[in-house]
Amino acid sequence: MALITPNARTAGAPKPVPAKPVKRFLDYLFVECGLAGATVSAYSTDLCAFWDDVAIDDGWRIDLDIDDIQQHLMNLHDRGLSTSSIARHLAAIKMFLRFQHSGGMLRRDLAALIELPKRARLLPKSASVAQMDALLKAPDPADEYFLRDKALLETLYATGMRASEVTGASLDRLNLRVGYLRCIGKGSKERIVPIGREAIKALSDYLTRLRPALSNEESGSAVFLSRTGRPLDRTNVWRLVKKYAKSAGIETDFSTHTIRHCFATHMLDGGADLRIVQELLGHSSPSTTQVYLHVDPKKLKDVHRRFHPRQ
Numbered sequence: 001m002a003l004i005t006p007n008a009r010t011a012g013a014p015k016p017v018p019a020k021p022v023k024r025f026l027d028y029l030f031v032e033c034g035l036a037g038a039t040v041s042a043y044s045t046d047l048c049a050f051w052d053d054v055a056i057d058d059g060w061r062i063d064l065d066i067d068d069i070q071q072h073l074m075n076l077h078d079r080g081l082s083t084s085s086i087a088r089h090l091a092a093i094k095m096f097l098r099f100q101h102s103g104g105m106l107r108r109d110l111a112a113l114i115e116l117p118k119r120a121r122l123l124p125k126s127a128s129v130a131q132m133d134a135l136l137k138a139p140d141p142a143d144e145y146f147l148r149d150k151a152l153l154e155t156l157y158a159t160g161m162r163a164s165e166v167t168g169a170s171l172d173r174l175n176l177r178v179g180y181l182r183c184i185g186k187g188s189k190e191r192i193v194p195i196g197r198e199a200i201k202a203l204s205d206y207l208t209r210l211r212p213a214l215s216n217e218e219s220g221s222a223v224f225l226s227r228t229g230r231p232l233d234r235t236n237v238w239r240l241v242k243k244y245a246k247s248a249g250i251e252t253d254f255s256t257h258t259i260r261h262c263f264a265t266h267m268l269d270g271g272a273d274l275r276i277v278q279e280l281l282g283h284s285s286p287s288t289t290q291v292y293l294h295v296d297p298k299k300l301k302d303v304h305r306r307f308h309p310r311q
Helices: 007-008 020-032 039-056 066-078 085-101 129-136 146-158 164-165 197-209 235-245 256-269 274-281 285-290 299-307
Strands: 180-184 190-194
Touching: 020 039, 020 085, 039 066, 039 085, 039 190, 066 085, 066 129, 085 235, 129 146, 129 256, 146 164, 146 235, 146 256, 164 235, 164 256, 190 274, 197 274, 235 256, 256 274
Parallel strands: none
Antiparallel strands: 180 190
8 A cells, every 4th residue: 555645646646546444533533523524634645644653464463653654754854744734644653553443353452652743833824805806806807707706706705714614515505695604614513604694795706607507517506617517625715715816916825714714804804792703713612713713913012102102
């Protein structure tokens, strides 16, 4: 079973087939724990790499020890994986080892010996309101797919939805008259997301003037369609966002998730309540949303100048 590196995966190489112990664990995560398919797929890739390093003749080693795990982590580092990617691998390995120990397939509870590293909470990349305005104006009205792309960008910024959530949006969950979208997020959790005035107008134009021309038997009820009539996927959305960010002159590494960060940051900067933004983003914990509560240095200086008695 060969390890599929990120570069190989990008080139379209097939994903590795999990060995039986790994597959049993993945089935457990999907069926018993109810984890999303994308999450289980990510675990599969990580655990196949682990299996390649520790298995003997494609069999499970009941005498596996902590040194084997450390050697695997060193191998990941040598392959060029980032610290955050290695931490993700380690989290998957810890769950897998606990599962193997509870089933009698592993002599020692190695999971108890593994301490997950604390990840640095970096401020998410964002863009200014002016940059977002430039992005939303980037689609060319003369372009054949202008109405779709305009509606897509407006929806991403108006709702803060993930790319996977936008591509999964369906007509039966969209209500332009009231101005909301029922969104299916991580873990198949549903939430109601309001849509702003500009996004409603852009969506209305697209749905009445372009989507009918793109639609065919493969379209289903998807809101956003490709030129072939199939639902847009995350790769399509990612490429479109990159394209228009470049057209808008945004130099930073801009992605669909950057728009989500902008949504949260601009909402909080405008005075929105943290709990409301948490609900809109679909975060299960307020601590996840709190990363956006950074303060503009200019605002700090202004408040200090206005209120400190010695200014």
